[in-house]
Amino acid sequence: MxxxxxxxxxxxxxxxxxxxxxxxxxxxxxxxxxxxxxxxxxxxxxxxxxxxxxxxxxxxxxxxxRDWPAQTEYDRLDAVFVQLRGEKIIALHRAGNTLADGHDDVREQWRIAGRLASGIRGCCFYHSQDLDTAVRTGRLHLAFSGGMIPEIELREANTVVVGNRIVELLRAAGFKAQWSGDINERIEADLGQWRKRGPTA
Known part of the structure; x- marks a missing residue:
């Protein structure tokens, strides 16, 4: 059949x-x-x-x-995310299936952390569709924002700061990273290729 x-x-x-x-x-x-x-x-x-x-x-x-280096592209990306978290920026891998899902996950992390009292100043994430693209092309799009600041002008200014910091860390990790400077556009990181060892490896 x-x-x-x-x-x-x-x-x-x-x-x-x-x-x-x-x-x-x-x-x-x-x-x-x-x-x-x-x-x-x-x-x-x-x-x-x-x-x-x-x-x-x-x-x-x-x-x-078996032929992969000890530190893969994913490991370097994860190190960037660890650094971001240390700087009070929520950084999530594979956050939902869409941008809306990702922002929901960020808000949940922000709530758990204590909301405004947490001192969290922004976020960075990619969702599962971004992951699929990265697996196929080596290019990863990252969403980000300047946090839950009520004042629009302050939030937008902080978003620029957060975006620039993400780009800086990505480049320091050896990735090509591009961002237009427009807070409504995402950051594109050229990882070269996506290599992440599986949980059973």
């Missing part, structure tokens, strides 16, 4: 999940069968194909990891 799924599209999604480095190997198969596709519409042949493709992709990534 022929496959009912789109092999090229599904293979691409498997690749993105595996090579993102965020998911255990064992989770990839069900993320495709139960989340990406409709489990009520796929056939036994589809499931067998997905299982084989997921296993193949995981093996290929593990083999590639």
């Amino acid at each position: 022929a496959l009912t799924l789109d092999p090229e599209d599904t293979r691409g999604r498997i690749h993105d999940l595996v090579w993102s480095g965020f998911y255990p190997d064992a989770d990839v198969e069900w993320m495709i069968t139960d989340e990406y596709l409709d489990p009520d519409e796929i056939t036994a042949e589809d499931r067998a194909w997905i299982k084989a493709e997921a296993e193949r992709a995981c093996v290929a990534k593990h083999i590639a990891e």
